[in-house]
Amino acid sequence: MIVQCPHCHAGNRLEAERIKDAPNCGACHQPLLFGAPITATAENFASIVKQSKVPVVVDFWATWCGPCQSFAPAFASAAQHFSGKAIFLKVDTDAEQTLAAEHKIRSIPTLIAFDRGQPIERLNGAMSAGQFKAWVMGFVD
Numbered sequence: 800m801i802v803q804c805p806h807c808h809a810g811n812r813l814e815a816e817r818i819k820d821a822p823n824c825g826a827c828h829q830p831l832l833f834g835a836p837i838t839a840t841a842e843n844f845a846s847i848v849k850q851s852k853v854p855v856v857v858d859f860w861a862t863w864c865g866p867c868q869s870f871a872p873a874f875a876s877a878a879q880h881f882s883g884k885a886i887f888l889k890v891d892t893d894a895e896q897t898l899a900a901e902h903k904i905r906s907i908p909t910l911i912a913f914d915r916g917q918p919i920e921r922l923n924g925a926m927s928a929g930q931f932k933a934w935v936m937g938f939v940d
């Protein structure tokens with residue numbers, strides 16, 4: 800599968816099993832899965848969520864959604880803050896309608912946290928960076 804580096808946007812081809820080793824980007828050598836939100840697709844979503852050793856927080860959003868746009872910096876800031884402790888994925892619900900349907904997304908933004916492949920927390924609507932970090936602290940060590 801391909802994971803786009805959140806730092807330099809290079810596409811990295813890797814085996815799903817390598818997710819748990821927290822690989823670095825082949826192009827810029829920064830952590831491929833940490834420090835900034837990753838764009839998830841139907842191709843890589845399930846592998847990342849299932850193989851990750853740390854919780855995975857997913858932001859289901861869309862480009863036309865105002866609250867999603869305003870929430871994006873809070874999500875990016877948390878990805879940096881919890882680098883190494885949680886993976887932050889973004890799913891564009893227009894581009895990835897199958898993923899949106901699978902997770903019964905009825906309004907956006909919707910945030911779902913997964914641990915070892917299972918959904919553990921779910922939240923609807925945008926919030927401040929502080930509120931969001933507090934929510935993440937609830938399930939991240």
Ligand SMILES: [Zn+2]
Pocket residue numbers: 804805806807808809824825826827828829
């Ligand atoms: Zn890179």
